Amino acid sequence: MDASELERVQSQYASVQLADGANVNAMATIGSIRGSAQNIQTQIGNLEQDSFSGDSGLNSEVSVLNKINAAGVLTLRTLQDSNKLLASLLEQQTILAKQQRETTTNTINADIARQASLSQNMTQVSGTLTNSLQNFRMP
Numbered sequence: 003m004d005a006s007e008l009e010r011v012q013s014q015y016a017s018v019q020l021a022d023g024a025n026v027n028a029m030a031t032i033g034s035i036r037g038s039a040q041n042i043q044t045q046i047g048n049l050e051q052d053s054f055s056g057d058s059g060l061n062s063e064v065s066v067l068n069k070i071n072a073a074g075v076l077t078l079r080t081l082q083d084s085n086k087l088l089a090s091l092l093e094q095q096t097i098l099a100k101q102q103r104e105t106t107t108n109t110i111n112a113d114i115a116r117q118a119s120l121s122q123n124m125t126q127v128s129g130t131l132t133n134s135l136q137n138f139r140m141p
Contacts, residue, residue, distance in 0.1 A: 006111070013104055021097050028090040035083045045076060 003011070049072055052060045059065065 010104075010108060010111075017097065017101050017104060020100070024090070024093040024097055027093065031083075031086045031090050035087070038079075038083075042076065042079060045072070049073060049076070 049069055052065075053069055055061070
């Protein structure tokens with residue numbers, strides 16, 4: 003394997019390793035979000051129930067402020083989960099762009115190599131053809 007071919011194979015293997023890492027990260031993110039989904043849903047339900055409660059203890063100034071803070075924390079958690087998903091999508095897109103670039107580069111390099119060897123091959127074929135025609139004898 004020559005140096006350029008070795009470099010190409012190493013680059014493709016690196017892409018596979020990047021994709022594997024991004025897939026593990028994406029699955030962990032999805033698992034984490036799904037794992038906490040029920041707990042967050044329960045917290046939202048409790049917050050909603052407390053907000054509409056007629057109990058004066060749940061409607062005091064301090065209780066209302068606590069509910070506002072709890073709602074803010076739930077919003078931040080949801081935004082954090084969304085950002086994790088967006089980061090995973092960006093990783094996947096970056097890897098796809100790298101793989102597409104490698105494919106395009108390999109195609110261009112193959113075309114350059116084909117063009118470079120074309121004149122040499124044509125010279126060899128025409129030289130052999132000329133020699134064959136000159137040495138051809140009818141039986």
